[in-house]
Amino acid sequence: MYLLLILKVLSPHPKFLAIVNYLLLRASDKWIQSNNLAMDLMLNIKWDLPDFSHLEYKQWYFIICNHQSWTDILVLQRIFLKKIPFIRFFIKKELMFLPVLNGAWWAYDFPIMHRHTKEQIAKNPKLRTKDLQATKKACEKYKLFPVTILNFLEGTRFTKTKHHKQLSPFHHLLVPKLGGFAYAVNAMDKKITHILDVTIIYPEGRKSFWDFLCGRVRHISVKLQIRDIPPNLLQGNYTEDESYRNNFKNWIHTIWHEKDTLLNQSLK
Secondary structure, three states, rough: OHHHHHHHHHHHOHHHHHHHHHHHHHHHHOOOHHHHHHHHHOOEEEEEEEOOOOOOOOOEEEEOOOOOOOHHHHHHHHHOOOOOEEEEEEHHHHHHOOOOOOHHHHHOOOOOOOOOOHHHHHHHHHHHHHHHHHHHHHHHOOOOOEEEEEOOOOOOOOOOHHHHHHOOOOOOOOOOOOOOHHHHHOOOOOOOOOEEEEEEEEOOOOHHHHHHHHOOEEEEEEEEEEEEEHHOOOOOOOOOOOOHHHHHHHHHHHHHHHHHHHHHHHHO
């Protein structure tokens, strides 16, 4: 893995870089397979999964998903392995201090987001475009080969404290943050025209990643719906165009209400 990272840094030619990226993807598949094997051997989990037969490995996808714990990432990697391209997701800059993982995130061209507060942007308006530039830079690379871009629209893991602080209108979800996703939709320049709307359900109730590692998560259910991105939302300026921004918000909030209803029915 580290040898491949060094080769990526030193890649003298685009064709050589393409070979390195191919080897990195094969390494990622092996890593996910080893995680899946460990889950099967050590954890007794009942899986309720949708039909994946209509998915294509050589197609571009967006995934939007609810977010409850780090377990969600392992679940998504497991169920979509070799069914869709390797999943990349937005990384908060604060997580780049994590050893090993930070090198992997860089090697696989994960977008690094700064997530500036409204107060910081008010003091320095230039910060508003920093995440947009990072998204565009990553998406330019993503146009060259099939990729899956994951976005946890809530921006953070769900907790009752965060839910109460937001005064969220949803029972089981936080309010979606849409700027980064809208930037990505636009930056892909109509390369991706639909999304995989994923809902992860823990029927026994929400548990932590530590609970998962300790074998206290025994049932995981996943719902999947493929949705077209409305044609009028494939191009637009989320920051400057109020009409486009409102239409984008209305589209996602409709999905979020449906997802919340599904969670409510499943957790009864």
